[in-house]
Amino acid sequence: MQPTLAKKLARRLMALALLISPPNSRAWIRAMAAELDYIDGSSKALSWSIGCFGAALKQRFISLLSPGALVIETEGGMSKVAKISAIALVVASALFLFAPTFQQGLKLTAASWHPSDTAWFSKMRALGARAEKNNDAQTLAFVAMQLNGDWESNAGSTAAAEDRALRDNYANEAVRQQPQLTWIYCSLLNRDYLRGQSDPNDALWLAQLQKSDPTNAEVYAVEAAYYAPAHALGWNTAEDRALLVSAPGWLSRMAKAFDSTNYDSYISREADLDRDVWLHRNLDDPSRLFSGTFGYRLWDFANFNLYSKYFLLTTAADAEAKGDLRTAEDDYGKVARLGELMELHGDTDIQTLFGIGLQKSANQHIQAILEKSGNAPAANLLAFQMELEQDIAHRISSQITPAKLESRYQTTDAWLMQLSLLGMAISLALLLSCGGYFALRRVVGFAGLQRVGAALASMGVVATILLFASTIAMYFGYSSYAVALREYLNTSNTRDAYSLLFRFTVLEELPARLYYSFRGVDFWYTVIALGGVIVVWILYRQISRTFRHSAPVQPAA
């Protein structure tokens, strides 16, 4: 009688079970296979063989987790299966090195432990030199934005001064080649202002900026900052007003800003430049993308806020009280107009919300004036416009939920990647120790240390499993970052950029957070001591297990 399909399948499965079973339990799997011929009914046979396959798989898994049993069989050497498994795991782990996602994740995680601008700056200098040679204005502009060596670790050094000179040179060269890049001066001036450092080029850049974009409120706000008393620009204090009254330069520039008919913070242009150079110049440090842009622009918001709150709205209210409704409407109108420009032309949600806030602060007064002057249709229209704006503000605000903000600070993936890095480091150290031992044994020849060799070999197998698991964890840990980066690079929507790229900051800062949480303890000695204890414990466990081990009991044939 021909065997049924189920029976055939059962036999195949049994053969597979025999193949995957580890040597020390193969006799048992053979015993299970023998029963197959005595089972009536195809479905029962198939069910039996499925159980058998599961048991074989379990035994194989156990043998991998406790490879001492597997290795000892060959008295100090590794069994063929263990060797093949170990090599396969190392090869599989090595293959991940070819995956850009893995490479980037590994590089960023490792770099987070020694945050340094040195490598990035030298890369930027080289990129700048090439761009200068190739008359590549875009890249020159990008490098100029990135070369801010005087900000971080090397402040005041010769290298910082050289970088600054190089930055100015690249910026000027980029604008000379492509005058439409003049906006980069605005970003550079913003950076300089924030850092409290004036630059010989500042006046020249401001003049060029205003010449190229004379109707833009942003360029006057940037200039105004240079005329403000250094300690005046808090966020929102009444004391600021008293200080700023005595700064006519600031007042006149802010007046120009509120008279402007356009608003462009150049944030989108900066993001586009970053994307373009990143994609075409094979850069590999996402944490440098778009870094700090929003922070710099917040100072302009402070300027707008102070001038509207303590000057325009105040003078308008005074005029209104005196019955000079025309002047009042005019001043309120300036605030509302700039708010509208920010709402319409802002590149980020913050700008839109800020613009709506400015409009609201002025429009409610304008509406009252319109009603007072008997212009009910215009007052109603303004009320309708305010309702719409409120709705827009509500919709934007509702998208910024606590859960969304919390997810921005979520560190699970970052922790997974840091643990993966640790796993990789431990497994590579173990593999090197094992490799070194066996290489030495081959050269010198240690007689009588077979059992130590077996323990080391089994530790090597454990190390390959750890290496593979860490590699997989690193790959999947970084995949969400890779998706965010891809999304950022492939979209022209600047509004989500901050959220998309913020996670890189979280990853970067994790070791620092760990370090600060251990302040008071000598952190690195603790890490080294703990690592040492773990390694000694693993070694002790492996060796003692090997010496205690007895050969597995085989069923009598």
Place this chain on the structure above:
Amino acid sequence: MPKSVRMSQQTVELFRAFLAQPREWRYGYDLSRETALKSGTLYPILMRLNKRGWLETRWTAPESQGRPPRHMYRLTADGLRSAREFVALEALRAPSHRAAAYGAGRA
């Protein structure tokens, strides 16, 4: 039997099957049918018992030509002693027995 050793319900079931015919050699498939344990559960238990020295095994000649030899199992003397203790312990743990003991204590 060490006091700390705990046996799964399935292992106790298997002990019961062995104790029903303590000196007989048993086939794996028969034990599976008797205890309703799947092969994937039964054999790892048999392997563990064998490793502890509680189970002896042997191969028998095939019953008819063309069929493979079969593996047979029987509890060793140690295995029988332990099996009896575990089965007794399990019986004491059963809710009905606890209830009976509680009732007897009150009476």
